Amino acid sequence: MPKKALITGVTGQDGSYLAELLLEKGYEVHGLVRRASTLNRARIDHLHSFEHGDSPRLILHYGDLADSVSLVKLLYSLQPDEIYNLAAQSHVRVSFDIPEYTSDITGVGAGRILEAIIESGIGKKVRYYQASSSEMFGKVQAVPQTETTPFYPRSPYGCAKVFAHWLTVNYRESYGLFACSGILFNHESPRRGESFVTRKISLAAARIKKGLQKELYLGSLDAKRDWGYAKEYVEGMWRMLQQDKPDDYVLATNETHTIEDFLEAAFGHADLDWRDYVKFDSRYLRPAEVDLLIGDYSKARRELGWEPQTRMHGLARLMVDADLATLTRSQG
Known part of the structure; x- marks a missing residue:
């Protein structure tokens, strides 16, 4: 049986590259998408070519990080081996305009998934990845920034990411979850949204x-900014969940x-x-x-x-x- 992965934010830049990578590795990939009046799936349309026999290995499910019941039901029915939480209101400037929504989806949304893992009974088997951000460092307290640099966020987005990051640590230590956070510095690609x-x-x-x-x-x-290529960074996400022990890692270029x-x-x-x-x-x-x-990725180089x-x-x-x-x- 192939490994089964669930990606929130599958239609985004990182989600599409990660789905591509996991399909190439033989995974059965499930993506969480929000119901909207217009479809926004241009980044994953080409993945329909990754089919095995008569059944596609990329399967989309309607859901929302604002709806905890749907998350519990989905995790219970899917029983995934890996979960990658990439969904967020991810535009830093926009987060000042919609701080409450950003906090709810980017911050509390991660808490809803972590709680859904516990409630659905899959905590002992699943491995969880949280998309943390270099924006958590904000007004930087050290140069370069590492996994131990104190956070000083400078936007509602950065604050929401700090909340989600520490919640991931808390669930890892409280419930023994295999939960990792990737503190990714700016990573771009031709699939980056046009507002960035x-x-x-x-x-x-x-x-x-x-x-x-x-x-x-x-x-x-x-x-x-420390800019890297998103397609390479999703490889780092996957490697974090293949380790013997869960931990947090900076992915960056150190430039x-x-x-x-x-x-x-x-x-x-x-x-x-x-x-x-x-x-x-x-x-x-x-x-x-x-x-x-500017991020120091030496731990990721050494351990991953x-x-x-x-x-x-x-x-x-x-x-x-x-x-x-x-x-x-x-x-x-």
Whole structure:
């Protein structure tokens, strides 16, 4: 029998790459999706090719992190071997506009899944992954940041992630759950949502190159981030759940670059000077900014055998090339 995994947030960037990876490894993959008036499954449409005999190995279930009863029923019926909780309201700037919703889904939602694990009786067999975030470090207390660096979140999103992180630790210690948190620094890809700054930049560079756009509006260009490739980071998630003991791990590149650096790399790859096109818009500023993030992934390298292969400049080129190729196809 193949291993059975449940992914919340399966239609997102990380969820789609993780589903791809697990299917390649022979898993039966189940994804939790919210019922909405419009379908948002573009990132996983291609996974229908991963079929075994007459039955697909990617099976979607309607549910919601706001509905604890549906979670208990789903876990009881599925009896998964692994659960990856990737679902969240994950946009940091937007979390200031909808703090209550962000707290409920990103923070309390993790608690609902952990409690559903206990209530459904699968606590002894299941392995749980919690998507923690470098935004928990916020106003950083040490450089670089490790698994033991104190948290100082600077947004409702960061606060919700801290709550979910410590709740995961609490359930691990209270109930003996095999529960891990991956403290992932910024990880991007061509599947990144278009409202996130790296994808806004890569898509704008491609559209300007094609004559489809004239300007790009951004907020602060000085914030420093540790950027890696999402497709590589989901491999680290999987490796955490294959260990003998549960623990928490930082996944990062141990390099930091400003948003201006990313602009330079992306627009430069398209033979453009970003200064000719980028305009400042105060609406994109956060009430409290995170100025510097840089992660030390030495524990993951030592214990998981994981390390990043793609750095910022390669990532920017990869994303611009993908957006250029998509635009070329759409133009016929």
